[in-house]
Amino acid sequence: MTAYSGIKVLIVEDEGLVALMIEDMLQDLGCEVIASVARVSEASGIAATAEINLAVLDINLAGQPSFPVAEILRDRGVPFIFSTGYGREGLPHQFTGSPVLGKPFSASDLQRTMAKALDCPAID
Template sequence: MTATGGSVFLVEDEVMIRMMVADMLEELGYKVAAEAGDIAEAMRLAESTEFDLAILDVNVNGKVISPVAEIIKAKGRPFIFATGYGSSGLPEQYRDRPALQKPFQLDALGKTIETALRGA
């Protein structure tokens, strides 16, 4: 797996942010494998989609992302949290995972993805 060309599963409830992150991913050379805007859809897609990495909004429509993270962890795939709350906003059992503070820049996204993929 090289630094580019991987596929990303993106979970974000705000459509504009999701579109912006998808554009950033494409600019970095990644492909968006699937996108979800709610927990139920995210759980279904996490189980049925092949991807190299997931970017998970911590709080999706007021619900914590943990059930989706559990599925991805069980699949043995790395994931990154995107949060407006800093690392204290992360689900406790995932505080060791990479997190992006929203709003984030392209270079921060790229570096965080590389770190997550290297650690996988």
């Protein structure tokens, strides 16, 4: 059992191998992956209705930004992490304070960023 056991996570990532890698990392931390989706429309529906504790959002989903999903999560009070190769420069003003996980990343990078998003101590 880890500090992250039972945390329900939504993964929004359009690259299949990256999504699987994130899913494996989260499961190794004890998280429960609620869904892994690749499109904004599907992610928006899940973000609006599912019981989740955290989301990992790729910023660019097949040319569409995931910011509408982030807005839904923010309005529901659900923490989220942006996963991107673009860095903070790709974030609009309203999300500049959001946790960002730069691609490529390791399991320890993910864990540290999760701790920041969930406002809990990082556990190495």
